[in-house]
Amino acid sequence: MSIETVSFLEVKPPGLHIFSKFPIPRLGAVLLATLLRNEGYTVKVFVEDIAEPDWAFIHRSDLVCISTITSTAPRAYRIADSIRERGIPVVMGGPHPSFMQEEALRHADCVVRGEGDETLPELLAFFENGTPALDAIHGIAYKDASGRVVETPPRPLLADLNSLPAPDLSLIHGWKPTHIYPLSTSRGCPFSCTFCSVIQMFGRKYRFRSIEKTLEDIRGAVERSRATLFFVDDNFAAHRPRAKAILKGMIAGGLRHDWSAQVRTDVAKDHELLRLMADSGCHTLYIGFESVNPRTLALYDKRQTLDEIVSCIKAVRSHGIAIHGMFVLGADTDTAETIGHTVQFAVDLGIDTVQFMPLTPVPGTPVFEEMARTGRLLHTDWSKYDMHHVVFLPAQMRPETLQIESLRAMERFYSWGYILRRLARLDLHYTILGLYGNRAVKRAMEAARSYIEHLRTVPPPLTACSE
16 A cells, blocks of 8 residues: 555543643654654644644544553544544554553554554555565554464664654644643653553663753754743653763753653752753753652652652752652552541642642553552543542442542642732742642532542452441
């Protein structure tokens, strides 16, 4: 078959989420589209969170590639089915299809597992020329002529990230330079948080773009957009000497610009790094604190202590950098009282913004495998696996208790007290965020009513839960 036009689609989540107001496209599809564009294909990327897709363009494409996480999988499957009914082949990728190949192949012609930088071009060559043979392409899953699912050997992780172009965000339909501008400088993570699928997708070893390439990417972003840069790396400061060199390069090269990134608490151990972050324009650090319960931190295998969390907050704030704290509630060591302590901790320590998310065991993570094995998953309605719904049976509280307390935690944090304190400081930015958070929580609580009633019908475990 001849392939000239390829559409990439990232479907919208089933409900509100932390980035609903300021959507950030995942860069995987944009990078793959850039690679194919550079090979001469006509490509376009559609991100439903950003703009309504041009369905006419999609329906006249020769191939459609759909990327999905777990919570967007049901919608991704429905769209894939409708596209295939038109005779257009569909390739699916992303975290959910990578771990649920057999399920995804009910809706797709092929699944790309893990990184697709080298896999997808080979797959297009097969569609066009029949070579290489499907079973010779590493990192895919497909059905053979008898309907049997075939999973080829995993593809080795890409060693040289410098070989990749910078993702061309102008390929995104409806993209505006005022959106948050995402940048990726590394892949992988050596840590092993039990609820995270990063190492299963991208490996335990950090892989980096060079400092020179990274600065080149930053310069291109700054020249194209005045929007805040967001480094989507799982840990931007994973290699501190490298991070410092990048920040020094930004300062020396006149690239000081508002930016934010995800880091671990260990950034607090390096005050030179924090100073360089502040001097280069860092506005906010997104930090996965996860819990204030030491037993929960050990269970999550976070490799950080409560004292380190406190030190981190104080050190980051002393450099004038805001903190977005991320907490995961509902571990087997957590109670409803733990959640209350977590909220009070966040308020007392002056964290600027937060996410209080019920633990979500998504496919591909150790916690999912454990809960599936022990029968603790309440259902597999993937649209509810969005970090806003309780989808498992907690060990020390009822599921509806965890659902209600997670929402109340957000309500207590984004209270009128938060809003008025920020207003008294003439901090308009966080006053507006507080108002947005307050209203979003109210909408979320209203939307969750029927689901909470459903959770009340869940039978208790064989050993009674304690409230």
